Amino acid sequence: MxxxxxxxxxxxxxxxxxxxxxxxxxxxxxxxxxxxxxxxxxxxxxxxxxxxxxxxxxxxxxxxxxxxxxxxxxxxxxxxxxxxxxxxxxxxxxxxxxxxxxxxxxxxxxxxxxxxxGTPHEQPPFPPPDRNTLIGYAWHHALHARICLERGRSWQAAHWINALRDQLIALACLRLGLPTAYSKGAHLLPDEVTTPLESTLIRSLTEPELRRALTATITATAAELDLSDPQLAVRLSPMLTELT
Missing domain, CATH: 3.30.460.10 (Beta Polymerase, domain 2)
Incomplete structure (x- = not known):
């Protein structure tokens, strides 16, 4: 190095x-x-x-x-x-x-x-990510993780579970005014956000383990939705629970 x-x-x-x-x-x-x-x-x-x-x-x-x-x-x-x-x-x-x-x-x-x-010229700031888009990606990734499990595609299911966690982290960072790109603000998140995420980590590619990790990730996502957009959480959280 x-x-x-x-x-x-x-x-x-x-x-x-x-x-x-x-x-x-x-x-x-x-x-x-x-x-x-x-x-x-x-x-x-x-x-x-x-x-x-x-x-x-x-x-x-x-x-x-x-x-x-x-x-x-x-x-x-x-x-x-x-x-x-x-x-x-x-x-x-x-x-x-x-x-x-x-x-x-x-x-x-x-x-x-x-x-x-040189002389800098005034530029518009980079816009923050759209919260609604992050939430859309979250339910999309949760759905596709469940479908991959039903199809027996363990590697693809793992991909979507990990991608769902990424959206969850971005949502929490956006809510708290932290950097959202590439999880740059993740280390600044409070313990009440990050501690539950430890259970979302995939330990093996067996079906029971993938289903456990998906359930943990969806549970954490629903909790973040309650904080980021409570009105939308009322509509989405019961549907997310159906995927666990």
């Missing part, structure tokens, strides 16, 4: 390369590095303001990163919009997330932003 020094040297070389590139008019850190909350394991999140052809800049920077850092792989994170988020894996498991933004889209969408050069 990488050392903090290795990661910091990578950041310094990225900044120097951006300063020397006439097509890059802005450079900012996002994520934990921008807020001073990063730790030994934090990755590197950078936003570049691109003047001109974004695709050309992405191709040129990708070639340079592979040559300069011996990158082992890269892929694009699809988040919509006209910019590109390209994620690189460097030796030592250094992760580099580079956002190439057209100049008008260079700016903070949340509190995690630190400009090194």
């Amino acid at each position: 990488f050392t903090p020094g290795q990661r910091d040297r990578t950041r310094a070389r990225l900044l120097a390369h951006a300063e020397a590139d006439d097509s890059i008019t802005g450079f900012a850190y996002t994520g934990s590095h921008a807020t001073g909350t990063g730790d030994r394991w934090s990755d590197t999140d950078v936003v570049l303001a691109v003047r001109g052809d974004v695709a050309e800049a992405v191709g040129r920077w990708t070639a340079w990163i592979h040559d300069e850092f011996d990158a082992r792989h890269h892929w694009d994170l699809d988040v919509g919009g006209t910019g590109v988020i390209r994620v690189f894996l460097l030796p030592g498991w250094v992760e580099l997330d580079l956002t190439f933004a057209p100049e008008p889209e260079f700016g903070a969408r949340g509190p995690a932003w630190q400009t090194h050069f």
Whole structure:
């Protein structure tokens, strides 16, 4: 695994390369590095303001990163919009997330932003997830977990049970004003939310165990529904109970 020094040297070389590139008019850190909350394991999140052809800049920077850092792989994170988020894996498991933004889209969408050069433009904040959609995914995943159990598809049932737990965690984080994406706020949830979730973990792929885990997950989901949307819980909780 990488050392903090290795990661910091990578950041310094990225900044120097951006300063020397006439097509890059802005450079900012996002994520934990921008807020001073990063730790030994934090990755590197950078936003570049691109003047001109974004695709050309992405191709040129990708070639340079592979040559300069011996990158082992890269892929694009699809988040919509006209910019590109390209994620690189460097030796030592250094992760580099580079956002190439057209100049008008260079700016903070949340509190995690630190400009090194360039002029940020005001951007709309990232919207929180829609509560109704999270609830919809929850009952959808519960239903499909039960159907997979009836079909004898243990691995697929396990997938849906775990996915249901993810929606439950997101709902609780949304209700309490915590980060919702990738369970980033899960460690901040109170014990009364997380302790019941321990029983939702699947210990084996036997049918009795999967049914036990599904029942525990649905029970926890119904409890969260009572807090997140009590009126909807009156309609959905009895139907969820039918799946246990």
